[in-house]
Amino acid sequence: MRTRSTLLRAVAGLGVGALAVTPAVVAGPSYAASHPAVAHADPPADPGDYYAGTDGLSGAALKAKLHEIISKQTVLSYDGVWDALKDTDQDPANSSNVIEIYSGRSTPKTNNGGDPDNWNREHVWAKSHGGFDTVPGPGTDVHHLRPEDVSVNADRGNLDFDNGGSAVDQCADCFSDADSWEPRDAVKGDVARMIFYMAVRYEGDDAFANLEVNDRVGNGTAPNIGTLSTLKAWSQQDPPDAFEQRRNEVIFTTWQHNRNPFVDHPEWVASIF
Numbered sequence: 693m694r695t696r697s698t699l700l701r702a703v704a705g706l707g708v709g710a711l712a713v714t715p716a717v718v719a720g721p722s723y724a725a726s727h728p729a730v731a732h733a734d735p736p737a738d739p740g741d742y743y744a745g746t747d748g749l750s751g752a753a754l755k756a757k758l759h760e761i762i763s764k765q766t767v768l769s770y771d772g773v774w775d776a777l778k779d780t781d782q783d784p785a786n787s788s789n790v791i792e793i794y795s796g797r798s799t800p801k802t803n804n805g806g807d808p809d810n811w812n813r814e815h816v817w818a819k820s821h822g823g824f825d826t827v828p829g830p831g832t833d834v835h836h837l838r839p840e841d842v843s844v845n846a847d848r849g850n851l852d853f854d855n856g857g858s859a860v861d862q863c864a865d866c867f868s869d870a871d872s873w874e875p876r877d878a879v880k881g882d883v884a885r886m887i888f889y890m891a892v893r894y895e896g897d898d899a900f901a902n903l904e905v906n907d908r909v910g911n912g913t914a915p916n917i918g919t920l921s922t923l924k925a926w927s928q929q930d931p932p933d934a935f936e937q938r939r940n941e942v943i944f945t946t947w948q949h950n951r952n953p954f955v956d957h958p959e960w961v962a963s964i965f
C-alpha cells in the first residue's frame with residue numbers, strides 16, 4: 693500500500709501542466725473521478741523533493757528547516773485573494789461555486805462581499821491576533837484564508853478555537869461561546885493544519901509578529917491562537933482529504949508557490965507541536 697507521501701510525490705512528479713487549473717480538470721465530478729488516476733501514476737525517479745533537507749529532523753530543527761522552505765513564496769495582494777479563493781476553494785461539484793469553510797455551503801463565486809449572505813475572505817488565523825490586518829503577508833496568505841458567509845465570519849470574529857458552546861446561526865455543526873469557536877467536524881483538521889502552517893511560516897524575522905499556538909483561549913490581540921491541545925486532536929481526527937490536498941497543490945502550482953507541510957506530512961504536527 694502506498695503511503696500518503698508517496699502519492700503526493702507522484703502527484704508532484706506530474707508537473708504543473710498536469711495540475712493546471714482548468715475547468716476540464718476540476719469542474720464537477722470530473723475532478724473527483726480523475727483524482728485516483730493521478731494518485732496511481734508511477735512515482736517519478738526524482739520526486740523533486742520540496743522537503744529536501746528535512747530527513748532525520750524533528751522538533752525545533754524541523755520547524756526551522758520548514759520555515760526556511762515555505763518562506764520562499766509569492767505574496768498576494770488582498771484583491772488577489774478573491775481570485776485565488778475562487779480557484780483554491782472551488783466546489784468540486786460545481787465550478788461556478790466555492791465552498792464556505794465553516795458553513796460547508798456551496799455558494800456562487802460571483803456573490804463575494806457585501807450582503808450578509810454573500811461570502812467574504814475569512815482569516816482563519818484571526819488577523820487581530822498579531823495585528824497583521826490585510827496588508828500583503830500573513831493577511832493575504834491563502835494557506836489560511838478561506839471563503840465564508842459574511843455573517844458567519846462576523847460571528848467567528850477573532851475567537852480562539854476550542855470545543856463547545858452554542859449552535860451558530862447559518863453554520864450547521866458549528867459552536868461558539870464567549871471565548872472560542874468550534875467548526876464542523878469535516879474541517880476541524882483543516883483548521884488545525886492552517887494554524888500550524890501559520891506558526892511555522894511566521895517567525896518574526898520579517899515585518900510581522902512571530903505567530904505561535906498556545907494552549908489557552910482569550911488571546912485577544914497577542915500573536916497567539918489556542919488551544920494547542922484541541923487543535924492537535926482535531927488534526928488527528930480529521931486527516932487531509934482530496935479537497936484539502938488539491939487546495940495545497942493549487943496554492944503551490946498557481947498562486948503562492950509554497951506548501952502547507954502539515955497537509956503533506958500530518959505526522960509532523962506531533963513532532964513540532
Ligand SMILES: [Ca+2]
Nearest residue numbers: 808809841843
Ligand atoms: Ca449570512
Ligand SMILES: [Ca+2]
Nearest residue numbers: 878879882930
Ligand atoms: Ca477535513
Ligand SMILES: [Ca+2]
Nearest residue numbers: 891894895903
Ligand atoms: Ca512562529
